[in-house]
Amino acid sequence: MMSPAEARSIVEALAIGVDPLSGELLSQHAVLRQPEVVRALFLASRALEAALRGDEERENGEAAPAAFVSSVVAASRRRARALAA
Template sequence: MPLICGKISYKFGLSETIKPGRILQALAAGTDPITGKVFSADSPYNQPEIIRALFFAIDQLEALAKKGNQGLAWSVEEDALLAQRFNDGIKITQLAKLH
């Protein structure tokens, strides 16, 4: 399974790290993400509506991960650097690629 949401993880105990994307993928596949055991046929995780919702959530998280820093505010340092480069005459198209 591909790893998603590489920037987001939760720590349990001292060394175990569980990624939300991996959890959702396991649930969508009908398996317990902690134990790896297959859920019974009557489990809610084997219902088509639940499976579709899990895959929708996975797709949304992947899209968010691909977005990266797009739409986030610049740091004070980044803002100052951008202003300096703009004042130095760097074209806006070039600034967009750099920032």
């Protein structure tokens, strides 16, 4: 199973236009280089980072940033609905 840290690394590489497996730059014409897709990938990266911080905070006995994670998830759902329409 993939960890959130590994997933974030892959999503971050895609967001900056790099093939996460080969390290090569993606073609300018690749769908992953389209502005809307890049924004979605950065949003996903931030959500994974928030989840990682939440895991660390729970391990340290601190409250998780549930409101932030919920707002990121809600924003990504709104964005997906808008793109699908």
